[in-house]
Amino acid sequence: MNESIVQTDNLYFSFKAGQPVLNGINMKVPKGSIYGFLGPNGAGKTTTLRLLLGLLNNQKGEIKIFDQHLAHHRIDILKRLGSLVEQPSLYLHLTGYENLEIYRLIYNCKKQRINEVLEIVGLTTALNKKAKQYSLGMKQRLAIAIALLPQPEFLILDEPTNGLDPNGIIETRELIKRLNKEFGTTVLVSSHILAEVEKMATHVGIIHKGNMLFQGTLKELQLMQSSKSALEIETSDNNKAAALLNDIPELSQTDTAIIIPYKNKNQSAAINRRLVENGLEVYALHPQHNDLEQLFMDITSKGK
């Protein structure tokens, strides 16, 4: 799990001198992960992804994908990954099949692979229709099918659910999870919606104004959130309990409960044991979470 598919070192980019869009991004996408790349619009997500694909010339810092330098092994790297950047890239005057045929030739895969990817995205019936006549959801799925042609080890998806209806969003999410599970594909998926990332990601990177504010597993993010949440304790004798727990910093007491900063489940169990062993009845012990949305707001506003 320690192996990284993507590793960037101090990535810096500016379209105009003196106005950096990216300010020293160190991104690490572990192999086999679904890496949710979160940030509000204009945070630098697309710029980062475009740099990874070589669509923007790297100005400062280093990019390594599959442990190879992008600057020297662009073609070798691109052969092994699939991408979908912003809106689907389709030739609208061509049929779904012809669109796939173009990239089949470029990736030099077998004809049969077209049927396979169509099957994966569930588009087998519409392959002879012009892409112009596709709904947005179908276009998105066709674009994902193109990205899947080379049986990529790594998928880069930029806001793949943008503009989709709720059904489309769920389908895309399930597809990403399935690819990750069944084929071991590492997925880097950007989004500005936290709830969406939370539902599929194993790892999260939060970017804001060109700075990486957080990077780690989804669990770590949730833990960080827990450091900001409180544990509410209700006992048969709150005063005695408070005296007993006075070694805990930031302990406070309300009319009905004692409140201490929440760390983790083990902490709750330990406190419970201490209280019970000292003859107190514990009525309630519940962590009060800030929701992740709140946390995201906290982190991003801190970066201002």
Place this chain on the structure above:
Amino acid sequence: MNIAASIKTELIKTKRSAALWIVVLGAGFVPFIMMISYLVQPKQNIERLYKNNPNPWIFHVGNIWQGFSVFLLPMFIIIVCSLITQIEYKNNTWKQVFASPQPYSNIYFSKLTGIIVMIFFLFVLFDLFTLGAAIVPNLFYSKYGFLTHSFNWRNFLTLNLRTFISTLGIIAIQYVLSMRFKNFIIPIGIGLACLIATLIAMGWEHIFKIPYAHPFLTMRFHEVKKGVLQNHEWNAIGYFIVFTTIGFFDMKYRKERG
């Protein structure tokens, strides 16, 4: 990555495209008008065809080719170059092309090849229509005598080849412009402005240095000057090499692609 695959993808992209229709339209325009004229006014046309030469093909080919190569051919080349690159711009597909494992040289030269194939196709169609514009009226009015006179294939094919070579400069310049600007009005506008300015300056002694005049010059001196290539045709090849190189490095070292 092999370039043949890249070229093949470029040809698939032109299927049902506007560029393809423009080529068919461009090739058929002058011959079609000529054919209508032959059908409607046989007497006057027969007189004209035999006025200076006993072989009607000479006047027919010369006349139709002149109407085509001076203005329409360069104009259709300008439009085709823009339409072919527009396929990527309009569909927002440059990013996918550049994120695919193809060397920049493959991307650049396969698209250029796509354009050249289109223009080659324009020539072939135009030739067929030129023959058709003479043969069809002949079926109704045998007095035209096209079928009883010999056709100088060698001369006809040389004219084709030379005119094609003479357009290379325009192709390269328009390709660079069309790759550079997302808005297709810009390369078409610049191209047409250059073409019209060239037509105005046709009497200028240095006109053979201007790429947009080259197809006209080939037409004008084809009968007079024999031999391999004329000066302006060499110039066209030179422009082609220079602008193709500039365009390639412009694309390769651009800060932002796709």
